[in-house]
Amino acid sequence: MTLLTSRSGRVAALLAVAVLVASGCAKSEESTAAPTGASTQGGQVVQTPTAPAGAGCTIDAFGAQKFDLKTAVVGFSQSEKEANPFRIAETKSIKDEAAKLGIANLKVTNAQSQFSKQISDVQQLIAQGAQLLVIAPLNSDGWEPVLQQAAAKKIPIITIDRKINATACKDYLTFIGSDFTEQGKRAADQMIKALGGKGKVAILLGAPGNNVTTERTNGFKDQIKAAAPDIEITFEQTGEFAREKGQQVTEQLIQSNPDINGLYAENDEMALGAVTALKGAGKKPGEVRIVSIDGTRGAVQGIADGWLYAVVESNPRFGALAFETAQKFAGGESIPEKVVISDREYDKGNAKDSIAEAY
Missing domain, CATH: 3.40.50.2300 (Response regulator)
Incomplete structure (x- = not known):
């Protein structure tokens, strides 16, 4: 898949500038080859920013227990009915990457576009012993009951696609998504x-x-x-x-x-x-x-x-980036509060x- 680079001068300039995050900084790369710190998934280059030394969130700073991703209980909460191609591709990416990495205890729920159900879904995942949560939030607000329960057990939460209005490295670990x-x-x-x-x-x-x-x-x-x-x-x-x-x-x-x-x-x-x-x-x-x-x-x-x-x-292909981020976190690396995934464009050309x- 060839990523487009022939855009307006404004976008070209932006590609040369670092994407700033509050706890660190990273570049949003667009290239036909994966740049340093990036992976390629389904032909799509995705960027994996890393926080500079002394910045970002570590497992010690978060207070979580060390875990082995392959044997840990991992919960994934999908927000919407999988009639939308984006959601279909998103869930498939999570499941496919988990299978590729040998993650044996992936538990997947779908809120069917009902926010109250998503809250109860995630609470049930916590009750089932989840050591890592990956959440595609339906809404940005209203997550306090989940965040309180997860914080009590020091369970890291990675949100994808949409943000939760809360504090990174305290209420959740990081957000992975597009700009x-x-x-x-x-x-x-x-x-x-x-x-x-x-x-x-x-x-x-x-x-x-x-x-x-x-x-x-x-x-x-x-x-x-x-x-x-x-x-x-x-x-x-x-x-x-x-x-x-x-x-x-x-x-x-x-x-x-x-x-x-x-x-x-x-x-x-x-x-x-x-x-x-x-x-x-x-x-x-x-x-x-x-x-x-x-x-x-x-x-x-x-x-x-x-x-x-x-x-x-x-780009809905979050699987590789989400689990790569989780592995780095479990291994003691520092994680920025925002990880940017690359998006291409389509036109008549x-x-x-x-x-x-x-x-």
Whole structure:
């Protein structure tokens, strides 16, 4: 898989700058070969930052007991129904890497998009003797009951994809995920290119109550404001990261804003729902330029078919990075509070050749 490097000068400059984390610093690398401290998973380069000496979180600082990952009880809590390709790929990555490493006691739960169930799921994992927890949180807030129970037993928690609003190296170990603000900025760069810097744009917002939606929205708006003041954002409504809801909101959008030029969907499922709505309204491919975030196979096919303009990947392949981080922690290495995974982009220049590589 070839990672794109031909972006705006702003993104090119960012790639040369370290991604700062409060407890250390690391670079978000993009290359066709794995850089130092990185691994390659499913053709995708993922970066594994390490904290500088004296920074980050160690097993002694956290107060956890040493454990052998192969024999430890490891709990993985998935948040959403595995109808979304992102969640399917995410869970598969965790299971596949655990099998590869010989982790014998992996326990997997799925909250089925119910936050109260996810809390009880994780509490049950703690009761079953989990020595490490990997959590894909549904929401960023409301985790106090779990954090208190985990802290009492000094169980390290690695959160993936979404953050928990708590303190690293105290309430949880680290967060592994994409730079969501940067994803929003990259999506804005693609929209600016799609519209030639002028036009009216609608936003299909993700689900409220988590950092992904907030950061993807802020990144997009900030970049549009800074780089393309002649683009006007005239409509915003949540599509809840769901295809059906994305379709419903876009149907409303077509009625209320028939002169819309571009649509920014904060995930591919909403974008594909929007395509269904546009088809139903008799629109032609490319009549409304769509830019989305995720990198699912259906969305990449949508670029090839002319319905989507570009997609910024949100890499779901956390397995190798999560367990590599856990092994380093168990071995006494210092772990930063944020580990950044690399994301590629898809557009008409590479979509047809990349469909099989998308998830």
